[in-house]
Amino acid sequence: MADKTDAQTAPAKGKSKKLMIILGLPIVLLGTGGGAAVYGMQAGWFSVKPAGTDSNEPRLLPKSEEKRAALKGEGGGHGEEGGASEGGHGKPTPKGEGGDKYASSYYPMEKEFTSNLQDSVHFIQVGIAVSTPYDERVLENIKTHEIAIRSQVLMALGETSEDEVFTAEGKRHIQDRLAKAVNAVLKEKEGFGGVSNVYFTNFIVQ
The missing domain is CATH 3.30.479.30 (Band 7 domain)
Structure with missing residues (x-):
């Protein structure tokens, strides 16, 4: 009778061991992979930077950075680079709706x-x-x-x-x-x- 019970429980123990191995394998891989990734980043294997931030490549200039011509106002007032004066009082030249998105x-x-x-x-x-x-x-x-x-x-x-x-x-x-x-x-x-x-x-x- 005891032999029969041992024979029935043996397959169950074998299945549980296989299940533990299958579940444990991804955890081990995840741990080693994560560790390798952290080490690689510290060692400089990977370059993590946003797209378009390469210092060797020119960047698009937004309209707000456009260099505008300075106008001579009454009384000798001059507009500053980046925003022409209006009437010599240092007010920026008004810009209408639309137009180019980037500076020229x-x-x-x-x-x-x-x-x-x-x-x-x-x-x-x-x-x-x-x-x-x-x-x-x-x-x-x-x-x-x-x-x-x-x-x-x-x-x-x-x-x-x-x-x-x-x-x-x-x-x-x-x-x-x-x-x-x-x-x-x-x-x-x-x-x-x-x-x-x-x-x-x-x-x-x-």
Whole structure:
């Protein structure tokens, strides 16, 4: 009788041991994994920082940080950088609803560009300025690589046709092509473009 009872309880004991092993294994793994993670973070294996906080990458400037032109008010009052005065009393210039979400910084290229038109005896001479919604690092990159940028812009202008220079839509196509040309150089040299638009400060067809 005793043998029969022992035989019946033996499988139950075996099951309980298996259950303890199965339940205990994840706890052990969790403990060792957590310990390894803590050690790894202390040892510098993992870099934990929010996206977009890389110090080597330019950041978007909010509208509140836009550098605005100072206006001369009556009595010789001057607006301060970041908020032009109104009437010389130090009041910020009012801003309307809407508009761009980010600030715009501009950089006019010093020398004008002259290029023959594609399949034409005519040529164009243009002055351009670039704009960026990012911080001053983009403008610094443009100044650093201005020679390479000028070369790329001239090649892009060489693809301009007569049809483009005489219509507003065609000129917008030229602007887009030049912006891509500038960004291509910046990405090649610095790994980041950042130029949003190219504007004409002068445009002559001869």
